[in-house]
Amino acid sequence: MGEHGAVAGEVRLTVDELAARAGVTVRTVRFYGTRGLLPPPELGPRRVGLYGAAHLDRLELIEELQRQGLTLAAIERYLARLPQDSTPLDLAIHRALVASWTPEAAEELGRAQLERRAGRGLSEEQVERLVAMGALERTGDPEVFRVDPGLLPLGVRVLDVPIPLETLLAARAVVLEHSRATARELQRLFRETVWKPYRESEPAPAELARMKVLTDHIQPMVAQALVTAFQRSLREELGEAVLDTASPDHGE
Numbered sequence: 001m002g003e004h005g006a007v008a009g010e011v012r013l014t015v016d017e018l019a020a021r022a023g024v025t026v027r028t029v030r031f032y033g034t035r036g037l038l039p040p041p042e043l044g045p046r047r048v049g050l051y052g053a054a055h056l057d058r059l060e061l062i063e064e065l066q067r068q069g070l071t072l073a074a075i076e077r078y079l080a081r082l083p084q085d086s087t088p089l090d091l092a093i094h095r096a097l098v099a100s101w102t103p104e105a106a107e108e109l110g111r112a113q114l115e116r117r118a119g120r121g122l123s124e125e126q127v128e129r130l131v132a133m134g135a136l137e138r139t140g141d142p143e144v145f146r147v148d149p150g151l152l153p154l155g156v157r158v159l160d161v162p163i164p165l166e167t168l169l170a171a172r173a174v175v176l177e178h179s180r181a182t183a184r185e186l187q188r189l190f191r192e193t194v195w196k197p198y199r200e201s202e203p204a205p206a207e208l209a210r211m212k213v214l215t216d217h218i219q220p221m222v223a224q225a226l227v228t229a230f231q232r233s234l235r236e237e238l239g240e241a242v243l244d245t246a247s248p249d250h251g252e
Contacts, residue, residue: 011053012044018051021119022059023149029059035072037062037079057091060153107147114145118156130155132168186222
């Protein structure tokens, strides 16, 4: 799929390929680079700039934050708060969960367009796995798919992980159940402690509109806090599992 110098799973993309994978223009990629939002590319043969997985996931996260209404200055602050050791997968998770606050309109793509966006060919079994993860939906045409732009990049990364299809379906059900419960509780908390007192103070219509805008801008920050907390909890759980496995009493 046009990946240059890729070895051992590395991704090396030209600026045109990076833009196509992220669904943006080359001009947008270069603009983010001049603003310092995107790290400079590595120089490959003939001094061609080559981008990796970290560039792709960072670009997709920036685009999602833009769609959420954040200014470039706010995006710079958001990115600065990310852990220094954030991996491309960490960035993909951030993007997917930020997108979940305001789901994007699904795109309908043909097979060729889908594979170009995914950056790889897709077998029927891989398509089925992406459907199980919620990244794709089938349509009446077997060669046309309804794509969730927020979940597709993360879903493509998971394709090569040897996870049974049944596990993917069960994991998605767990995430949906708990994320909806969290969203309901946060909505209740914000309604009771912020919106209700504010409305009871009888603000002017213009102030209400401003409050709505501020509320929309808070969503990505809350999403980042949830992602960070989830990643920390998951690492702690995995660490405890490793310790349990390494315990001398384990398995006796």
